[in-house]
Amino acid sequence: MTLEEFLKDTKQIENYYGKEYNEDQKKIMYENLKPLPIARYRMIIAQIFRNCQYMPNLAKIIEMNNLTKYEPKKELKIDCQRCGGVGYIVYKKEIEDGDKIRIYDYVARCTCEKGNTYKAYPLINF
């Protein structure tokens, strides 16, 4: 992750616990945590909010990293005749606009399993 990403997301920890890391702490934390992809760091922060009663120091963040399982990305492969496996269908619709007919592109969620993955779901489940 970049320094900018680190600072932005670390700010979330500070806001949540109502405290701040000092510049030296943040420097050392970043040196140790920068090999992590930002998505991974965010996953760890979500775990911290669930599990840490107090603002975590670097050792605790590293511990949370070790405890947080990697969730392999599951790319759902569907053989669907309707949408071709992408989960949505683009179609055109004619709309009357006064004396003109305009053609618009519409997108519809497919009824197959892949289409179901487009349902919105909450970011964090406490």
Ligand SMILES: [Zn+2]
């Ligand atoms: Zn489909």
